[in-house]
Amino acid sequence: MPRQVDHEARRRQLTEALLRIAGTRGLQAVSMREIAAEAGVSLRVVQYYFTNKQALLESGLTELGARIDRRLKERVTAAAGELTPRDVFAAVLRTILPFDEQSRLDSMAWTAYYTVALTDPALAAVGLTLPNALENVLTARLTAAQQAGHITPDRDPRTEVAGLLALANGLTSSVLSRQRSYEDAVKIIHYHLDRLFGPAAV
Amino acid sequence: MPRQVDHEARRRQLTEALLRIAGTRGLQAVSMREIAAEAGVSLRVVQYYFTNKQALLESGLTELGARIDRRLKERVTAAAGELTPRDVFAAVLRTILPFDEQSRLDSMAWTAYYTVALTDPALAAVGLTLPNALENVLTARLTAAQQAGHITPDRDPRTEVAGLLALANGLTSSVLSRQRSYEDAVKIIHYHLDRLFGPAAV
DNA sequence: CTAGTTAGGGTACAGGTGTATCCATTCGAG
DNA sequence: CTCGAATGGATACACCTGTACCCTAACTAG
Numbered sequence: 001m002p003r004q005v006d007h008e009a010r011r012r013q014l015t016e017a018l019l020r021i022a023g024t025r026g027l028q029a030v031s032m033r034e035i036a037a038e039a040g041v042s043l044r045v046v047q048y049y050f051t052n053k054q055a056l057l058e059s060g061l062t063e064l065g066a067r068i069d070r071r072l073k074e075r076v077t078a079a080a081g082e083l084t085p086r087d088v089f090a091a092v093l094r095t096i097l098p099f100d101e102q103s104r105l106d107s108m109a110w111t112a113y114y115t116v117a118l119t120d121p122a123l124a125a126v127g128l129t130l131p132n133a134l135e136n137v138l139t140a141r142l143t144a145a146q147q148a149g150h151i152t153p154d155r156d157p158r159t160e161v162a163g164l165l166a167l168a169n170g171l172t173s174s175v176l177s178r179q180r181s182y183e184d185a186v187k188i189i190h191y192h193l194d195r196l197f198g199p200a201a202v
Numbered sequence: 203m204p205r206q207v208d209h210e211a212r213r214r215q216l217t218e219a220l221l222r223i224a225g226t227r228g229l230q231a232v233s234m235r236e237i238a239a240e241a242g243v244s245l246r247v248v249q250y251y252f253t254n255k256q257a258l259l260e261s262g263l264t265e266l267g268a269r270i271d272r273r274l275k276e277r278v279t280a281a282a283g284e285l286t287p288r289d290v291f292a293a294v295l296r297t298i299l300p301f302d303e304q305s306r307l308d309s310m311a312w313t314a315y316y317t318v319a320l321t322d323p324a325l326a327a328v329g330l331t332l333p334n335a336l337e338n339v340l341t342a343r344l345t346a347a348q349q350a351g352h353i354t355p356d357r358d359p360r361t362e363v364a365g366l367l368a369l370a371n372g373l374t375s376s377v378l379s380r381q382r383s384y385e386d387a388v389k390i391i392h393y394h395l396d397r398l399f400g401p402a403a404v
Numbered sequence: 405c406t407a408g409t410t411a412g413g414g415t416a417c418a419g420g421t422g423t424a425t426c427c428a429t430t431c432g433a434g
Numbered sequence: 435c436t437c438g439a440a441t442g443g444a445t446a447c448a449c450c451t452g453t454a455c456c457c458t459a460a461c462t463a464g
Contacts, residue, residue, distance in 0.1 A: 003409090003410055003411060003459090003460050003461050003462080004410075004411095004461090004462095005410080005411065024321070025321055026317070026318060026320070026321040026322075028230060028318065029321075031450080031451065031452085032451080032452065032453085033450085033451085033452095041412090042412065042413060042414085043413095043414090044411090044412050044413060044414075045411085045412060045413090047412095047452090047453075047454090048410095048411070048412065052452090052453090053451095053452060053453090108320060108321075111317055111320065112317055112320075114317075114375065114379070115228070115313055115314055115316075115317040116228060116230065117379065118228070118310060118313065118314075118378055118379060119226070119227055119228040119231075119310075120228075124379065127379075128379060128381060131376075131381065132381065156393070159389070159390055159393050162376075162382070162386075162390055163369060163390050163393065163394060165372070166368075166369050166371075166372030166373045166375075166376060166390070167365060167368050167369045167372055168372070169368075169371070169372035169375055169376075170367070170368030170369055170370070170371035170372035170373075170375075171368045171372075173316065173368075173371055173372075174333075174364075174368060174371075176320055177316070177319065177320060177326065177329075177330060179330060179333065179334065180364070184364075187361070188361055188364055188365050188368070191358070191361050191365065192365060195397065206431090206432090206440075206441095207440080207441070233420080233421065233422080234421080234422065234423085235420085235421085235422095243442090244442065244443060244444085245443090245444095246441090246442050246443060246444080247441085247442060247443090249422090249423075249424090249442095250440095250441070250442065254422090254423090255421095255422065255423090
């Protein structure tokens, strides 16, 4: 075999360039040539490692989902050990919000993808798996927490989780548009967690 | 003066065509020629009544805001009279969600606009006035309701309102992506209103 | 050493984009 | 009746888009 190149690395490089553009200038600014320029390669290379623009876009969404998933796992297991259920939820919801420059860029890109997914079934399939999985995992956690007596029995775990995730999504929007600061959004989250789990479990 | 045409009507006709496209196929599908086709006129007419594509887009966002505002006022004042504060909030939040085909289309268009506004300062200015105004009006209402004893004094009206609006926005997203039905979203809203105002005020 | 595959530079093509221009009609004011 | 402004049809332009193709290096298995 002749000259071998690490395809996986090349594709990651291109996908990251794509997400950088989507996060700063939006998905409408993403074109084959822009990606090539951002990655510092020629148009041909982009074509060589991705058959389609569609394939490239799907790769971007997949990577985005993987990043968020990775961040969630890192930040939840990081402060593991003697974590109360409330702490777990706080960590997850804080991680969903754009908390630093990188996660702001990713949230921007995610929002852009979500919007085009509303009119593009192919992307919708890829983009809905993460939110659904998250809702299920958290519902299971909250149900367990309820049985352990951490929240009162009159709460409905699935409804609570759906509400908290919708809240986090809505807050993300307002943080991205700079209508609200990250810190204010976190306060609102904690305010709701207080209501759910009872006063702050310092 | 020669043949006079109702400019206002023409522009409305074109703006509505624009919003129909944005609501069904997304903002990325909006082009001068598509608008012309959707409105049943020639490209020249679109150019004649709007100097720019930018002007057209801004007109679309303005109209969208006006529609939502109109709907809010209709549905709130409709069941006026002996409305409890809780009923007012329920009406507002239910109106934000996509509750019929028309409001679903508008919500789609709104989401599309919101996303491009994140990377387009000109649109951001237009698009943020409505949410901010709404938050202020509702905060005033809730503060008054608190003084009248409809909610307990330990609640913070501004935080509650911000949370409820973020919740409604997040739920709108999930309804648009058909992750959740409108009815389920309404249930979650009422669930939270119960917590805020106390058990259902029949 | 050589054949053959992988990797990419360069360029072309068909189609869509916003915008500008040319021109014909329409019609009311004088 | 006529002149000129309002309205809009038709077309052109320059640019950007995704994709396809040609051809040359590079390199390794034989």
